[in-house]
Amino acid sequence: MARPRKPLLSRDRIVEAAGALVDAEGLDAVSTRRLAAELGVSGPSLYNHFRNKDEILDAVADAVSAQVDLSMFEESDPRDWPAALHDWAVSYRAALAAHPHIVPVLAQGPGRRPAGLRVADAVFGAMVEAGWPPAQATYIGALMRYFVTGSALGSFARGFVDDETAYDPADYPHLGQAHLLAERRQQVDEGAFETGLRALLDGLSLQYEQMVTSATVRRGPNRR
Template identity: 90%
Template sequence: MARPRKPLLSRDRIVETASALVDAEGLAALSTRRLAAQLGVSGPSLYNHFRTKDEILDAVADAVSAKVDLSMFDEDDGRDWRTALQAWAASYRAALADHPNIVPVLAQGPGRRPAGLRVADAVFGAMVRAGWPPAQATYIGALMRYFVTGSALGSFARGFVDDETAYDPADYPHLGQAHLLAEHRQKVDEGAFDTGLRALLDGLSLQYAAGVRGAWAKQETTSGA
């Protein structure tokens, strides 16, 4: 039998198939045996491209990170740090919202994943260029990852059942409309994200203004002395 002109497998094909499986059925559904069956190959064939299932999951997670827009952090973009951070957070959340089942892997941090590291590098570099001290820039990167991944891990609105008899006013006098939340999931979850993001940025803006007024300058003078 003649050999196929193109190989049956490639890293990209494996990652795309694994991503679709995780999206549809969750992390627990992914196994090398299941993935190989979906690809129509034998299990050992996968090891020509990935040594372990964890490497495959890393690649799936990194493919999601690669979808996050980083253009707002380009030095010639012209946006101030707050506007850039807001635009990036929205892009970050959108990428995660499209692939919520992989978020627990992303929440562990970038590790050695190239796209994830580019995200971390872009955020840190932009904050330092804007005048944030390196330690504060690190905190901001961590804070934003906590906030965005946390918002993508689950839906507040879906945490309530749509049965109007489920929340007895005698027990929960303020949850009379809670059964309607699931019906308005997107509006509630997006509104909560936008509200939280504005609150974070407002707080950071106050810190930034205070630092510019003298705290950071004083630290630099002290360290220089």
């Protein structure tokens, strides 16, 4: 029996095609009609795998979440919780930076997406295992999601034009070098992310030390 010229339609093929469209042209480029044309199939055949466009975008978002490294939260990993949280955040941002157009969908939260829920479960579980109360572990997970997704939604450096005449020193005396930011976008944006991430982790570490000290005082020096 002759093999079909095109691979049979599958969820993975649809997600791959939709992801490529999102990466190239943005969320508005995705429609069931456009996807069917890209895949060389009839529009209704997509509905054998997804009910609508929103489900397809959810699957694209979850495919990006699946790229996030979670190995630092495994029991066998020697990293302490600040180092694990740092390395996870770097991996998380890298995944979003590679697919910036899907970030608004990811920013809505994991919902029922399996990979997104695994990320949330790993972070929360690691913080509780490290000694954070469940409520505080929830706050930390939310805080990190706000910070990472926010950093991936736009570029500070790209917000400035590369025309040195655009920023008259009479009006903007401190922006004399602002026209150089655009060409240094990656350096500026990654530096800003790392600076903010270190500040967050330093603050959390201080809170953690205070929490441990307070618990020790309440327990008494000779009680375990």
